[in-house]
Amino acid sequence: MTSISVRRLQKELTEIQNEGCPVGINLLKADDFQTWFFTLEVMGDSLYQGEAYTLMFRFEPQYPISSPAVQFVVSHDKQAPIHPHVYSNGHICASILGSEWSPVLSVVAVCVTLQSMLASCKKKERPPDNDRYVRTAPDNPKKTVFHYDDDTV
Amino acid sequence: MSDMSDDNDYYSDEDMFDGTQDEDESGDEMELDNFGDDFKVPAKDKKKSYEVDYDSLSQQAVEKLMARDINHICSILGVEVDTASLLLRDQKWNKEKLIEKYMDNPTKVSVDAGATLPETGPPPPAPLRNSTSSSSQSSNRRTTRGSKMLGLGPKTKSPTSSPTISHHVPQSLKRASSKKAEDFFVCQICFNDAPNLQTLALDCDHAFCTECWGDYIVSKIKEESEHSIRCMAEGCALVAPDHFIRDTLLPAPGAPVGDVERESQNIAAWTRFQELIVRHFVGCNRNLKFCPYPSCTNTVSCPSAASKASLASTVPIVSCGARGIGPQDQEISKSQQLGFGLQGKEHRFCFGCPIESDHRPVICAVSKMWLKKCADDSETANWIKSNTKECPICQSTIEKNGGCNHMTCKKCKNEFCWVCMGPWSEHGTAWYSCNRFDEKAGVDARDAQSKSRASLERYLHYYNRWANHEQSAKLSVDLYAKTEKKMEDMQITSALTWIEVQFMKKAVEEVEKCRTTLKWTYSMAYYLAKGNEKELFEDNQRDLEKAVEDLSELLESPIEPDTIPTLRQSVTNKTVYVQKRNEIVLEDTANGFLEGRWKWNVAVDGFDDPEETVL
Ligand SMILES: [Zn+2]
Ligand SMILES: [Zn+2]
Ligand SMILES: [Zn+2]
Ligand SMILES: [Zn+2]
Ligand SMILES: [Zn+2]
Ligand SMILES: [Zn+2]
Numbered sequence: 217m218t219s220i221s222v223r224r225l226q227k228e229l230t231e232i233q234n235e236g237c238p239v240g241i242n243l244l245k246a247d248d249f250q251t252w253f254f255t256l257e258v259m260g261d262s263l264y265q266g267e268a269y270t271l272m273f274r275f276e277p278q279y280p281i282s283s284p285a286v287q288f289v290v291s292h293d294k295q296a297p298i299h300p301h302v303y304s305n306g307h308i309c310a311s312i313l314g315s316e317w318s319p320v321l322s323v324v325a326v327c328v329t330l331q332s333m334l335a336s337c338k339k340k341e342r343p344p345d346n347d348r349y350v351r352t353a354p355d356n357p358k359k360t361v362f363h364y365d366d367d368t369v
Numbered sequence: 370m371s372d373m374s375d376d377n378d379y380y381s382d383e384d385m386f387d388g389t390q391d392e393d394e395s396g397d398e399m400e401l402d403n404f405g406d407d408f409k410v411p412a413k414d415k416k417k418s419y420e421v422d423y424d425s426l427s428q429q430a431v432e433k434l435m436a437r438d439i440n441h442i443c444s445i446l447g448v449e450v451d452t453a454s455l456l457l458r459d460q461k462w463n464k465e466k467l468i469e470k471y472m473d474n475p476t477k478v479s480v481d482a483g484a485t486l487p488e489t490g491p492p493p494p495a496p497l498r499n500s501t502s503s504s505s506q507s508s509n510r511r512t513t514r515g516s517k518m519l520g521l522g523p524k525t526k527s528p529t530s531s532p533t534i535s536h537h538v539p540q541s542l543k544r545a546s547s548k549k550a551e552d553f554f555v556c557q558i559c560f561n562d563a564p565n566l567q568t569l570a571l572d573c574d575h576a577f578c579t580e581c582w583g584d585y586i587v588s589k590i591k592e593e594s595e596h597s598i599r600c601m602a603e604g605c606a607l608v609a610p611d612h613f614i615r616d617t618l619l620p621a622p623g624a625p626v627g628d629v630e631r632e633s634q635n636i637a638a639w640t641r642f643q644e645l646i647v648r649h650f651v652g653c654n655r656n657l658k659f660c661p662y663p664s665c666t667n668t669v670s671c672p673s674a675a676s677k678a679s680l681a682s683t684v685p686i687v688s689c690g691a692r693g694i695g696p697q698d699q700e701i702s703k704s705q706q707l708g709f710g711l712q713g714k715e716h717r718f719c720f721g722c723p724i725e726s727d728h729r730p731v732i733c734a735v736s737k738m739w740l741k742k743c744a745d746d747s748e749t750a751n752w753i754k755s756n757t758k759e760c761p762i763c764q765s766t767i768e769k770n771g772g773c774n775h776m777t778c779k780k781c782k783n784e785f786c787w788v789c790m791g792p793w794s795e796h797g798t799a800w801y802s803c804n805r806f807d808e809k810a811g812v813d814a815r816d817a818q819s820k821s822r823a824s825l826e827r828y829l830h831y832y833n834r835w836a837n838h839e840q841s842a843k844l845s846v847d848l849y850a851k852t853e854k855k856m857e858d859m860q861i862t863s864a865l866t867w868i869e870v871q872f873m874k875k876a877v878e879e880v881e882k883c884r885t886t887l888k889w890t891y892s893m894a895y896y897l898a899k900g901n902e903k904e905l906f907e908d909n910q911r912d913l914e915k916a917v918e919d920l921s922e923l924l925e926s927p928i929e930p931d932t933i934p935t936l937r938q939s940v941t942n943k944t945v946y947v948q949k950r951n952e953i954v955l956e957d958t959a960n961g962f963l964e965g966r967w968k969w970n971v972a973v974d975g976f977d978d979p980e981e982t983v984l
Contacts, residue, residue, distance in 0.1 A: 220559050220584070227560045280558055281584045282592065318603035319558045319577075319585060 221279040225249045228322050241327045250275055253289070254327055258334045270294050271330065272306075273323055274356070283317035285358045286326055298340040301333065305350045307357040309343065314362055417952075419729055419959035421683055423671035423720065425690035431647050431657070431668050438464055446471055448484075451610035455484040458597060458646070462653040483599060483608030486573055556581055558601065569617060571609060575602035582617050583631075587638040596645040614642060660689035661725045662716045667691055671720045681975030682962045684729045685720035692716065727885055730958030731893045734974050739892035743832065761790045772845030772880065773921040774837065788837050796915065804891075804911050806830040808899065831895040835888050842884035845921060849877040855928055863930040872937050876924055876944045883917045883951045890954065898968040898979060902961070909957055913950040920947050 232243055237254070244253040252273040258264040270289040276282050288296035288306035296306040303309070312321070312329050343349070354360060416422065426434075435454075442453040445468055459482035460467040471478045479485040555562040556578035570576040577585075581601070586609070589595040598614065600607045609617075618635040620627070644666055651657040651668050655675040660667045667689035674685030692715050718725045722733035724740070731739070757768045760778040762785075767776055774787040775796075784793040789803045796803055806827055856870040890910045897903040920943040926936065961967050970979050 220581075224559060278584070278588060281581070281588045318605075319581065319601050320603050 219277045220281070221275050221277050222249045224280055225275065225323075228324070232324065237324055238328055238331075240331055241324065244270065252323065254323075256327060256331055256334075258331060260335070262335045263337050263340050264297055264334050267297065269297050271327065273326075280319040280321070283313050283358070284323065284326070285356050286313050286330075287357050297334055298342060299334060299337055300339070300341055300343055303343055303346050303349055303353070305353055307349070307353060307360065309362040311362075313357075417956060417959075418963065419684065419955040421671060421673055421685045421687065421720070423669050423674075423685070423687045425688070426657075426668045426670055428644065428647055428666040428668070431651060432643070435462075435647070435650050438462060442467065446475075451612055452479070452484045454611060454646075455482045455597075455608055458482070458649060459484075462650055480606075483597065483606050484610075486607060558585075569613070571600050571607045571613065573600055573602065573605050573607045575600050575605055577601055579617065583635060586614055586617055587634060590638045590642050590645065594645055596642065596649055615639060618642075658687075658718075658720050660691070660716050661718050661723075662689070662691070665689060665691055665716055667716070669720060674720045678975060680721045680733050681973075682732070683721075684732055684959070686717060686727045686729055687720045688718075689716040727882075728889050729886065730955050731889045732962065732973075735896055735969070736889065736892060738971070738973075739835075739895065742828070743835075746828065746832070758787065758790070761785055770844065771848045771921070771925045772841040772843075772884070773925050774841060774918055775922050788834055796918070802907070802911065804834065804894075804914055805907050806894075828895070831891045835891040838884040838888035838891070841921070842881045842888075845877055845880050845884070845924065848925065849873065852924075852928065859928070859930055859933070863933075865930070865933060869933075869937070872940050872944075873924065876920060876940050879944050879947055879951075880917060880921055880924065883913060883947055886951055886954055887914055887917065890958075893958070896969050896971055896973070898970045898981065900968065902966055902968065906958070906961075909950075909954045913947070913954050916943070916947045916950045919943060 226249070229246055237243060240257040240259045242255045244255050246252040252275075254271045254273070256269045256271050257267070272287055272289050274285040276284075287308060288294075288302060290296050290304070290306040296302050296304060301309045308330065310330070310333065312326065349360075438457060439450055439453045441464060442448065442457060443450055446453065446456075448456070456467055456471070456478065457464070459478075460470070467478070476485070476488060480487050553562070554566055554568065554576070556566065556568070558577055558581040561578050561580075567579045568576040569579050569582045585601055586598055589598045598609045599605065600609070618639040620632055620635075626632070647666070647668070648659055651659045656672045657668050657670050660669065669687045669689055671685055671687055673679060674683060679685075717727050719728060719733060719736075722737060724733070724736060728736040757766055759765065760767055760781060760783055762783040763778060763781040765778060765780045767778060769776070769787055775784065775793050776787050777784050785791065786793050786796055786803055791803065808827075852873060856873060859865055860867055860870055887910065890906070890913075894903065894907060894910065897906060920940070923936070923940055923943060928936065958967075967976075968979065969976060970981065972978055
């Protein structure tokens with residue numbers, strides 16, 4: 217018997233392959249049902265015009281009952297977007313990835329939410345506690361209990 | 370919230386000093402109920418001044434208290450039990466506040482608690498669709514055994530409002546196919562589309578398959594310790610009432626046995642859920658505290674220590690009534706109880722602060738201050754914990770392997786004190802003070818450097834003795850474990866009865882207890898202002914210390930069958946004496962707090978400012 221996450225991710229993958237992703241979102245890599253990568257661009261007028269970011273999804277066997285671990289990829293040639301809810305190590309403070317996660321949400325839905333989070337940004341800056349957080353952050357952002365100070369995300 | 374750490378582990382985590390007990394100073398907490406009438410215990414004939422009155426309550430007893438509050442709300446507000454429970458939980462079990470708010474605006478209170486849907490109608494029953502999708506728009510649901518049984522089948526409200534998609538609303542998965550809508554259901558979480566799929570939904574009609582509901586509820590309870598479990602649909606704030614959770618997790622009576630592993634996991638989750646609600650209730654009531662020992666579900670009620678002010682004069686050490694680690698409701702026999710002694714430690718903890726052990730005679734505020742100081746200075750003081758030192762006369766290495774601090778060098782036969790390295794012969798005499806710190810050095814210090822050295826020396830004096838009593842208590846117990854084996858053997862080879870060999874156990878327990886008292890007296894002495902009161906305190910401390918060292922030494926003497934009767938006599942005498950000395954320290958210190966005798970050399974909440982700050 218396949219686990220619920222495999223069954224569900226298979227379904228999401230088929231849908232992405234058949235119908236494509238929303239504009240600005242592209243599937244980069246989905247070789248297994250543990251880790252997926254997407255590229256993310258903000259369309260139209262925004263502070264992030266012309267910039268492209270990579271998102272990494274990590275799934276537990278309990279997905280979608282439990283939320284995926286989502287973060288921006290940071291490497292020698294990739295940066296996390298400068299945003300008040302995005303830490304420089306790529307971790308994201310968004311309630312939808314924590315307490316507001318609903319099992320009916322999908323990978324694409326998360327991408328779209330993050331896209332609109334960037335689109336509505338008024339000022340490019342890091343979270344005020346960025347340095348302290350990045351110094352002690354766990355590898356997996358799900359291990360962090362974020363305090364969601366802003367419900368618009 | 371349920372971080373149940375080892376009871377000896379108070380250096381490791383500074384966060385514990387934040388305390389959960391007194392975090393809420395606002396008017397949010399429930400009123401101070403007096404549960405005395407419901408749970409009367411026979412009055413103890415003479416309460417000692419270092420003891421507090423308290424009751425220990427089982428989980429069932431707390432559930433009764435909860436039920437009383439719930440029924441009260443049911444009758445006043447005319448709501449059902451499950452609703453009353455959700456409302457109370459949302460209002461932190463404050464009945465008066467709930468009633469007042471509810472009278473003012475019942476809809477708002479009820480919606481905020483997730484007990485009812487907002488009046489504007491439910492969120493769209495079918496999960497939101499991708500705006501670009503062309504899949505079927507009607508919601509397809511099927512009433513099944515599961516939802517009928519719960520009376521939660523889809524209501525006749527029609528999902529007229531078509532979902533509005535704004536750019537920031539996340540999309541959920543699209544319907545996969547558009548077969549005939551009427552007899553087709555796909556669970557939007559697992560995509561199971563089996564024809565007889567059983568589904569469940571709350572009053573909002575967001576239906577999902579029973580298995581997904583079960584997995585979700587279990588995950589919320591197990592991984593997130595959540596007692597308020599919301600509907601799975603995105604943005605739906607309805608909270609699952611208790612009967613929904615129970616019926617989802619517990620198999621229906623007479624139902625065929627399914628996946629055994631899954632069922633036992635679900636049952637465990639239901640048990641945990643009930644415990645989480647009790648914990649929430651207890652956490653909202655200042656008169657109650659949940660036992661911090663792992664997997665214990667008892668609660669202690671101690672109204673006399675519920676106020677912050679009371680903690681300036683009492684040290685509310687309580688015990689939940691259970692021992693050891695494991696299921697609580699097991700009856701233990703008398704002989705087991707005796708055998709438990711050291712292994713099955715009593716669940717003793719402080720009602721007033723997060724310290725999970727007996728810190729008498731020192732009040733919470735001073736104990737916390739001291740532990741914080743020790744944690745901050747842990748590196749400076751680490752060397753003290755070493756188990757080896759050099760003989761002060763011949764410098765040969767001496768290892769400490771018992772609790773006794775009377776050392777004899779094997780090589781030169783020098784007898785000295787492990788703590789101060791001074792001659793043992795002078796210990797316990799009135800003119801020698803191993804326990805007292807000579808403050809002169811500090812007074813003479815002029816420049817900053819020698820002042821800071823003096824202050825470090827002063828701290829190390831107290832810390833050294835504090836750490837040593839802790840270590841000695843542990844070593845005594847370790848050593849006793851070896852002795853116990855020998856004693857058991859002697860029962861077989863000699864005429865001694867089992868009861869006759871118990872005197873050692875009693876003595877070791879007493880030594881451990883007294884060393885705990887002694888340990889804490891050093892934290893007290895560190896902060897006590899100089900003067901007569903402190904000197905009297907240290908006299909009592911010294912007398913107890915001397916008695917404990919004597920008994921410790923006796924416990925380490927060789928045991929042979931023919932020496933047992935004499936040994937037994939002297940150990941028993943000394944145990945009684947030690948007990949008496951311990952009483953004196955505890956009583957006198959407690960009385961001192963009640964009489965306002967103690968003055969500190971630092972600012973302490975609830976006390977006058979110090980006349981002279983030493984630190
Ligand atoms: Zn399902
Ligand atoms: Zn719902
Ligand atoms: Zn307990
Ligand atoms: Zn305390
Ligand atoms: Zn020597
Ligand atoms: Zn000494």
